[in-house]
Amino acid sequence: MPVELNLGTTVAAVAARLPDRSAVAQGEKVLTYRSLVDRATRFAGFLGAHGLRVTAERVALAGHQAGQHRLAQYLHNGPEYLEGMLGSYLARVAPFNVNYRYRHAELGHLLGDAEPSVVQYHARFAATLGPVVDELAHRPLLVRVEDGSGAEPLPGSFDYEQLLAEAPRPPATEPSPDDLYMIYTGGTTGMPKGVLWRQADVAVSTLGIRNRRTGREWESLEQLLAELPPKPRRVLPCAPLMHGAAQWAALQTLCDGGTVVFPEQADGFDADRVLTAVARHRVHATTLVGDAFARPLIEAVERGEHDVSSLRVVVSGGAALHPGNKRRLMELVPGLRVLENIGSSESGIQGSQHSEQPNATGPAEFEPGGSTVVASADLTRFLEPGHEGAGWLATLGRIPLGYLGDPDKTARTFPVVAGVRVSIPGDRARLLPSGRIQLLGRDSMTINTGGEKVYTEEVEAVLKDHPGVADALVCGRPSERWGAEVAALVVAAEQPAAAELSARLTEFCRTRLSSYKVPKALLFTERIERGPSGKPDYRWAAAQLTHTGNRGPEPVHTGSGDR
Numbered sequence: 177m178p179v180e181l182n183l184g185t186t187v188a189a190v191a192a193r194l195p196d197r198s199a200v201a202q203g204e205k206v207l208t209y210r211s212l213v214d215r216a217t218r219f220a221g222f223l224g225a226h227g228l229r230v231t232a233e234r235v236a237l238a239g240h241q242a243g244q245h246r247l248a249q250y251l252h253n254g255p256e257y258l259e260g261m262l263g264s265y266l267a268r269v270a271p272f273n274v275n276y277r278y279r280h281a282e283l284g285h286l287l288g289d290a291e292p293s294v295v296q297y298h299a300r301f302a303a304t305l306g307p308v309v310d311e312l313a314h315r316p317l318l319v320r321v322e323d324g325s326g327a328e329p330l331p332g333s334f335d336y337e338q339l340l341a342e343a344p345r346p347p348a349t350e351p352s353p354d355d356l357y358m359i360y361t362g363g364t365t366g367m368p369k370g371v372l373w374r375q376a377d378v379a380v381s382t383l384g385i386r387n388r389r390t391g392r393e394w395e396s397l398e399q400l401l402a403e404l405p406p407k408p409r410r411v412l413p414c415a416p417l418m419h420g421a422a423q424w425a426a427l428q429t430l431c432d433g434g435t436v437v438f439p440e441q442a443d444g445f446d447a448d449r450v451l452t453a454v455a456r457h458r459v460h461a462t463t464l465v466g467d468a469f470a471r472p473l474i475e476a477v478e479r480g481e482h483d484v485s486s487l488r489v490v491v492s493g494g495a496a497l498h499p500g501n502k503r504r505l506m507e508l509v510p511g512l513r514v515l516e517n518i519g520s521s522e523s524g525i526q527g528s529q530h531s532e533q534p535n536a537t538g539p540a541e542f543e544p545g546g547s548t549v550v551a552s553a554d555l556t557r558f559l560e561p562g563h564e565g566a567g568w569l570a571t572l573g574r575i576p577l578g579y580l581g582d583p584d585k586t587a588r589t590f591p592v593v594a595g596v597r598v599s600i601p602g603d604r605a606r607l608l609p610s611g612r613i614q615l616l617g618r619d620s621m622t623i624n625t626g627g628e629k630v631y632t633e634e635v636e637a638v639l640k641d642h643p644g645v646a647d648a649l650v651c652g653r654p655s656e657r658w659g660a661e662v663a664a665l666v667v668a669a670e671q672p673a674a675a676e677l678s679a680r681l682t683e684f685c686r687t688r689l690s691s692y693k694v695p696k697a698l699l700f701t702e703r704i705e706r707g708p709s710g711k712p713d714y715r716w717a718a719a720q721l722t723h724t725g726n727r728g729p730e731p732v733h734t735g736s737g738d739r
Contacts, residue, residue, distance in 0.1 A: 178393035179400075180353035180376040181385060184265025186397065187430045188213050193401045194433050197408055200255045201457050203440030207255055209433075212262070215255075218340045219263030223247070224347025226317060228293050230268040234354035234374070239578030240586045242270060242372065244356055248292040248316070249418070250274040250301050253442035256321045256336060257417045258426060260296045265375070268349050269293075270356040272370060273418040276301060284308045286360065290370055290580065292316045296336070300325035358580070359420050361521050362711050370580035371521045377574035381547065382420075382524030383428040391546075400431075409434035410486075412462045414450055414469050416442075420521045421493040425463045447472040451482035458486040466495025467640070467647070468706050474501060477508045484509050493517035493525075495711050496540070496633060498640050502531055518542050518615055522589055522601040523571040527613050540637070541612045547573040550607040551593045551600060558594060562609035566616055569605040570598040604631065621714060623652035625660050628692045635662060635695065638688045644669050644677050647704045649717045650695065663721040664695040667704055697721070 191199070191209035199212040207215075223229075223245075232243035247264045249271055251257045264271040272290060274283070276298075287295075287308060294317040297305055302320075309315060309330070320333040329335070353376035360368045379385045386393055387403065394400045411429045413422035413436070426436045437457045439449035450473065453459065464470055470492065477484055487509050493516065502514045514531035518540075527542030550559045550567040559567045576599060578586030590599055604616040617631035624630075632650040639648035647667040655661035668677055678698050685694045705716040 177395070178380075179396050181379045181394075181397070181400075181431075182265065182351040182353050182355060183357065183375050183379060183427060183431065184216070184262050184351050186379070186385075186400070187262055188217075188266070189397055189401060190404065190431065190433050193404065197433060198435045199430060200258060200436050200438070201410075202254055202438040202442070203453075203456075205255070212255070212259065212430075215340055216259045216262035217266060217346050218343035219259055220267035220349075221343040221346040222319075222334075222339045223264065223267040223269050223294065224349070225344045226294075228267060228269045229347065229349065230352075230355070234352075238583065239372065239576075239590070240581055240583045242356060242358070242580055244268060244270040245293040246290055246358065247271040248274050248287060248290060248295040248297075250276060250295055250297040250305060251321060251417070252276065252298055252323070253413070253417050253422075253438045254321075255438075256296070258430070258436065261423075261427075262430075265351055265355065266349070267347055268351055268355055270358045272358040273360055273420075273423070275360075275362070275368075275418055276416070278304075280304065280308060284311060286368055287312060287316075289368075290360070294319060296321060298323045298325075299327040299329065302327045302330050306330050359423065359521050362419070369582065369585065372577045372580055374574075374577060377576070378524065379431070381571070381574040382424050382519070383431065384525065385428065385431050404433040409461060410437055410457055410459045411435070412437040412439075412450065412453055412457075412459045414445055414462055414473075415465045415494070419465065419494065421463055421465060421517075425491070445469060445472075447476035448482070451476050451484060454487060455483040460486060461489040461491065462487065464490060464492040464497070465711065466492055466497050467501055468495065468712075470497055470501040470505065471646075474504050474508065477505075487512055489513050489515065491515045491517060493519060496637065498637070500641070506531055516540075516542075518569075518603075518613075520601040520603075522576055523569075523599045524574075526569060526571055527615075540633075541608065541614050544611070544613045545571075547571050548613065549598070550605050550613065551598065555591055555593050555600075559607050561607050561611045563607060566604045566606055568600045569603040569613065569615065570600045572596050572598045575599040621651065623660050623662055625652070625655070625658045625662060625692055628690075630662055630693050635664065635685070635689065635693055638685055639664060639666065639681065639695075641688075642681055642684050644680065649704050649712050649714070651714055651718045651721060653697070653718065653721045655696070661696040662693060663697040663699070665699050665701050665704060665717050665720060667702065668700060 191213040195210035196208050198206050199209040200207045228245040230244045237243045247269050261271045296319045298321050318333040320329050321336045355375050357373040357375045357378040360370050413425045415422040429436050439453045497516045506512050516529045517525050518527045519525040526548045527544045529542045549570050551570045552567050602618050606614040617633035621632045635650040636648050639645050646669040649665045652660040653663045705713045
């Protein structure tokens with residue numbers, strides 16, 4: 177019978193086994209496992225002293241109900257983020273991520289939806305946080321983490337370091353495998369939703385806390401501890417910890433006795449800062465979010481100013497990684513393996529593509545995880561390899577409980593197929609005869625043009641494969657003739673005449689795509705708007721392509737009106 181894990185107690189057990197091993201490193205600051213868990217335990221004591229705890233056990237709750245007080249983490253990357261997470265787990269409080277790019281209305285919606293009892297925030301965010309907190313139905317406790325910004329503390333805020341120094345004994349709680357791991361979706365195509373997982377489930381399906389030799393779940397915590405690597409893996413998440421992939425990499429590393437490394441300044445992605453940290457701490461692995469991170473990292477390595485000889489693995493997830501960028505990374509760093517994962521906050525890791533398997537053209541193909549299936553379009557059955565037509569990419573087994581406070585969306589995203597409850601976040605896919613998954617793209621971004629379906633990611637991959645394109649984003653816009661038409665935002669690698677590049681791109685697309693998939697319009701722009709996690713903002717893109725009177729040049733119509 178596999179052991180059911182709680183993330184807080186697992187890291188605490190690792191600390192008891194390896195107290196003097198480095199757990200977190202940022203610049204000159206290095207925390208051992210003993211120090212990390214001591215600080216997390218002190219924070220748990222603070223939470224407990226203020227009555228924050230579990231309010232109802234999981235057995236009495238529906239999937240969309242929390243049953244625990246909640247802590248909002250409004251922070252840049254750093255040790256305090258991980259201390260806050262682990263301290264919350266030890267106090268049986270549910271921490272969750274806050275996008276630090278949010279403005280007043282967005283932040284207000286998120287905190288109003290999540291109803292946190294406490295907000296842990298970096299000082300620099302006080303000006304945005306203060307007015308929002310004043311509008312909430314219930315004012316949360318505020319815990320201020322100093323960041324050198326000089327910002328005035330919000331009224332009633334607790335100083336993080338002071339409360340750790342004065343923290344009472346931790347609460348007499350027994351963290352449970354049923355306790356929540358909670359993460360908000362990015363909201364790039366809709367409003368953010370709080371995904372609720374049992375910690376025991378997310379530990380296996382998403383963090384991959386398994387026996388590496390057998391691939392099986394651990395039978396006991398003692399077995400896990402006995403198999404901890406003799407030397408720590410040093411892992412640097414490039415993305416903010418408010419992004420799922422970065423959280424998963426950090427938590428997996430801590431549960432495996434490794435060292436989580438952050439750049440000395442972590443207030444945004446900077447490739448040179450990342451590579452400085454790689455060289456300083458001899459980082460073995462780093463995690464990216466697609467091309468938005470890979471391209472500047474490649475450029476920084478090409479300058480030859482950093483020692484990257486320790487790097488062995490680069491993992492990308494959350495956004496597409498172009499095969500050309502994979503190849504270039506491997507050329508620049510001898511012996512490097514590049515792994516691209518697919519998955520979501522609602523599913524965990526669903527499949528992977530290794531560096532020797534890049535698909536140069538067309539939709540990407542991935543090796544499915546052991547719990548990954550493809551459900552039929554009508555959600556009545558699971559498809560067999562080689563089945564014609566597209567289905568839904570799905571995960572069964574250890575999946576989330578639901579969305580916080582939303583029973584209807586919980587039922588839609590986690591339906592029962594052929595008697596089995598599954599997670600279907602919304603990606604369309606084909607199950608190929610080889611058993612591999614061909615990922616077609618998110619259904620919410622599918623364009624129905626004259627009755628034909630176009631998956632935006634397929635068109636984006638073709639555009640990005642042209643040497644004249646540095647970046648591209650595709651979405652639909654209204655069309656009197658087709659109902660919707662394919663349109664694209666393009667960042668040129670150089671600055672030739674727009675009409676010239678437009679014609680070349682149209683012809684290039686016609687050699688790779690069916691005529692109905694070729695963009696009817698191209699809008700050249702200086703940059704693609706992305707969040708700090710690297711994910712593209714499709715709502716912004718649709719606004720640019722729909723309203724031609726925006727900043728930047730007018731759309732260049734390709735004239736590809738034939739079908």
